[in-house]
Amino acid sequence: MINFHSYEFSILRYVHDTLTGEFVNVGVVIYCEKEKWISAQCRNTYARVSAVFPNLNSSHFRKMMKFLQGEFCKANNTLNTELQFSEVNSLQTLLHKVLPKDDSSLQWSPISAGLSINLESELSILFDRYVSHYDAKVARDRRTEQDIWKDFKKTLEAFNLAEDFEPKRISVKDDEIEFQHSWKNGIWHCIEPISFDLSDSDYFKDKAHRWLGQLSSIQDSTDEFKVYLLVSPPSEPELQPAFNKALSILKKIPVQSEIYLEHDAYILAEEIQKKMEIHINSFH
Structure with missing residues (x-):
């Protein structure tokens, strides 16, 4: 346990x-x-x-x-x-x-x-x-959560969806998470970009456990919600085993969730479009 x-x-x-x-x-x-x-x-x-x-x-x-x-x-x-x-x-x-x-x-x-x-x-x-996220990068650039969302937003624009998102704070009595990219159709759908383009395999499990802990903490929220994790893998092939373990940890998240690798961003955009269309058509 x-x-x-x-x-x-x-x-x-x-x-x-x-x-x-x-x-x-x-x-x-x-x-x-x-x-x-x-x-x-x-x-x-x-x-x-x-x-x-x-x-x-x-x-x-x-x-x-x-x-x-x-x-x-x-x-x-x-x-x-x-x-x-x-x-x-x-x-x-x-x-x-x-x-x-x-x-x-x-x-x-x-x-x-x-x-x-x-x-x-x-x-x-x-x-x-x-604190240090916005410091000038040394060595090669690594993909950040901002990079992931910036590119995914371009994909959403192709589906005319880029302006349909808003921040949403999911909270319980003693904890909360604010998702910056969310929309509602019956329940809240929250997209969270997560970058595993890291340089040290020791950080992979820590980052995955952090998200597991945070999402576990808000699972009893009165807001019904689902989380879509858009995940960027590491650039170095030798870090793939650590990344696979991190994905296994993320799959233990006890709330409604789906994990999409960044190269499957188009599939996620299609899924979002379908859900939005179903919601709109339900009112006609």
């Missing part, structure tokens, strides 16, 4: 101008109350931030990132012993102990939650998704 850990997380934002509200994600903090464990990962470079905000005080920025990383390390070391943490039962409390809520340039995003079998790996995955 898979042992999932429930956790909370928040994204650290650098708000360059509090009047305009423009920001760049610069860190992630993850907290598991049951394990009495908290950890953070902050940027150790500033190139991405200074590219967006050229007049960034890079020296001060680096010092703040290093300071916050250290503070959360201290918090984790004392979480089980210090009296000040004895009554902590939420990430929100811990965040404001380290960085109080004010109008400074560093702000916390709203708290989100999830499930994972490996909290350390989850922190890295969250950092990659929310």
